[in-house]
Amino acid sequence: MTKNLRVKSGKVIDETYRISFKFNGNTYYGFKGDTLSSALLANDVHLVGRSFKYHRPRGIMTAGSEEPNAIVQLHDKSSRTEPNVRATEVEIYEGLEASSQNCWPSVKFDIGGINNFLSPLIPAGFYYKTFMWPASFWEKYEYFIRKSAGLGKSPTEPDPDVYEHKYIHCDVLVIGSGISGIMAAKIAAKNGFKTLLVDEKPNLGGSTIYQNSDYFKINNQNSNSWLEKEINEIKKLENLEIKTRTSVAAYHGYNFLLARENLTDHLPIEQRKGKTRHRLLKIRANKVISATGSIERPMIFDNNDRPGILLSSAVKRYADLFGVACGEKCILFTNNDSAYETAISLIQKGINIEAIVDNREKVDSKLLYEVEKSNIKIFKGYTVTDTFGYKRINKISIKQLSKDGQKVVGSKISLTCDCLGVSGGWTPAVHLFTQSGGKLKFREDDQVFIPNTYPSDQISIGSCNGDFTLDEILINTPKSLKEFLNIKSTNYENLEVVSSINKSKRNIWLLPSDKVLGKTKSFVDYQNDATAKDIKLALREGFRSIEHVKRYTTTGMGTDQGKLGNMHALGIISETAGAKMGELGTTTFRPPYTPLTFGTIVGRNVGEYFDVIRKTPIHNWHEKNKAEFENVGQWKRAWYYPTENESMHQAVQRESKAARESAGILDASTLGKIDIQGTDASEFLNRVYTNAWSKLAVGKCRYGLMLNEDGMVYDDGVTTRLGENHYIMTTTTGGAANVMGKLEDYLQTEWPELDVYLTSVTDHFATVSVCGPNSKKILKKVIPDLDFSDENFPHMSFKNAKIGKINCRIMRISFTGEHSYEINIQANYGKSAWEKCMEAGKDYNITPYGTETMHLLRAEKGFIIVGQDTDATMTPIDLQMDWIVSKKKYDFIGKRSLYRSDTIKEDRKQLVGLLTEDPNEVLEEGAQIVADVNKSPIEMLGHITSSYYSPNLKKSIALGVVRGGKNMMGQKLIIPMEKKNINVTVADPVFLDKENKRLNA
């Protein structure tokens, strides 16, 4: 049974446009302009969710982004589903489906509600304390805890929507379009500043836009009409861009801000096609004006969380803006004048007010006198002590406050109601200001934190700066803007303002009750179910820092980030611990101000645009020939080329046999290439590689090992001397960019006197590597003019040649141990060179092989792969590569580190070969290596770095690093696996052709 609580046409409601939507499976109706919460309230639906820990029934509490309770799942079980959406921010559209979260089987009957009755057993820190013992049981507990925790369900299907990022540069950014933001935008734009005005709501005007009473006037007009005219005027300004539904999420240093512009969430789903859903605005503003307003405070009393309890300002907003009554028997509970503004609005709309409970004993307020005219009973000096009604408030108890506000006195009065509007005063929304690095100060008078020092060119105006009343805003805003924008005058200097609010407030952080605290549930953080009792418990248990109390009680750690209750938590801590609020400080406000979807954060960087994909010039050929690819950094490299029905293992065995027995061909284009020129090029190489380079003849190649200054292997590759002052260096595929950066760094900062020029030419060349006993014959066919005799073209040398008319460089170098050539040719001829080699190799069964076979072939020869067999803790000595470290050179990068006390230790992990007892047993890369499995704990000696089955040797081979491995040759070790222990013998890492005969075969 639903009632219709639409009382009068609201300001933003179009009653000619009816919209149907579903909530928890029931169909309801609202009007265009409604939010989900206003539409639900119009249908008298208050119960919308269950609380996080106790599963207590919860209702709509606010009318804005600060909402802690009314968080819902939209379009459950569809690809567009979204959890944790604030019902107060959802604009309804035809077909909207929303459902409650954190309840099972339904919001009205929730099994988890039993936690509410068990609550004495689950205080703050319950999980920390209880599930600690025995430690080994945690995995079992965790399964159940995780299941019952968490709000909402994440989508399981890909997001069908499109998101984008956009940069905006402006002179002035104004955040918030309340009365002060509107004035600021107008002043800035009129004075020639390129201005951007953003507001999270769909409409401009903040709360003044519905402040329609004789008690608030500007130049003899009601404040709302005055503001409306101002808004109409600024819409015409050319210098001003206005973005609504745009919420600033983060305010970083140097006035860099992130905002989320919501473009389609208010549209029916079928109208969203082809449109961008959210746009992440990256705003760089010369000057920022924060007019973010303030958030009304709730009050902390027993059972202050029942459905039907709202902020008083929300009750007013629902009535004025949406024409909705939050109840038929409203009671307002306040410690300041704001609730009387609400009362006047409700009276105007004909909504029944049962009573007003005011903490203050004596109030001289024009608003109060006006309300009294309507014969509404006002209990002055009273407080609410308890509330009743499980799924909806139906009664409250009130008692008189003692003089000091610490106790309740007198007899209890019961009042019936179906709605309680609470006003505890206002808290400036300083979240963005503090994110930017701004420091706050505490204003004792009305117990608020306000901006104190600004870290960048920015200013806070209006109620986020502590100016809560109309007269303060209208006087202070133009004054501070004149100074901030350095302008002479504004049009707002001589306004006549009537503001009838009395500023007195009786602030009591935790209201007294007639029960002991332990028996009350006075919620401070509604979303995380943290109560005043929990905070006091934390303090009793010794927590002092607010950051610790926050984490222990989880106060302020929900999706709402404690926008409502954080101040009360601080207040209670300060009172209990006897510390001053100003000295206590606040917890850190972190971005985002309101949650962002992942889609917004990643923008267009999804799917194939997630990262740059680099393809070699020969990529299409590999694709056509059914290669499987692997990612190496950003590169796609051919991994292996399975023929029909071939497994990866079978393909690799076939490819590697072919390479050793006849001919193999590999696309090595991804190797990094750096062109090095200059009169000091040789000297430069001497300094960056461990071996000597001065004597390398022109036309010769040399393998080089590069270290970090700490002596650890950094990169390796072959460098060729192309001319007297000209080299080409190759680097590993993954290390190319870093090596280039490192070389540039040393040249620019340590050795600027060297005459050396570096150019990255990785993408300029394609590299085709042909290896195997028949490689020479194949190359001869491709390049008939070149003399391939060993005398003219020996191993480790290079020749300039032509394939057809195209220049290329041929290096005779080998990473497989076979006789082998690398053709480097201008990238756009890469595929043609490859195809020519394939054609020429037809008679020799030339077999394309991928990276997997390349790894296997080099492992047979014991050649390392930097990054696989090394891990930034391996020196060349650890790799048994002493031969490449020059003893004669005075210095090179990393030399001094090679004889630090740590690097000369005998028991460092060293690279060795490993052979399994059973030649068919292939070890798992990463597996641990031990000597004794009976010792406890088992001592770990090292791990396997490379492991393959070698078809050429017909046995399993592996490389690994073992503590003191150099001196363990022939020793038996054990690889303990889950199901068995595998016996291995330490061997020479070179498994094949130790004499290097094959290089010249």
Add this chain to the structure above:
Amino acid sequence: MFIINCPFCGKREQSEFKAGGEAHIVRPKQPTELSDDQWAEYLFMRKNIKGIQFERWNHAHGCRKWFNMVRDTSNDEIKAVYKMGEKPPTK
């Protein structure tokens, strides 16, 4: 995100740059003559100051030049930028 005034290119977004640690640590000219402790001092020891810090930065996605920066780490205010080899500002 900072705006960094590259001494070669002018003002650019921080995302174009790479930080390179403490500035003015000169690589010893004769490393082999240093004790383990002296070498370790050069190799490992870096300051991590709350306040004015001298840093190396590289305009990695721009001119690729290294330069020095004086930055207040407490509020990220950049006090000065200057080229490699230039003396750090005294004030």
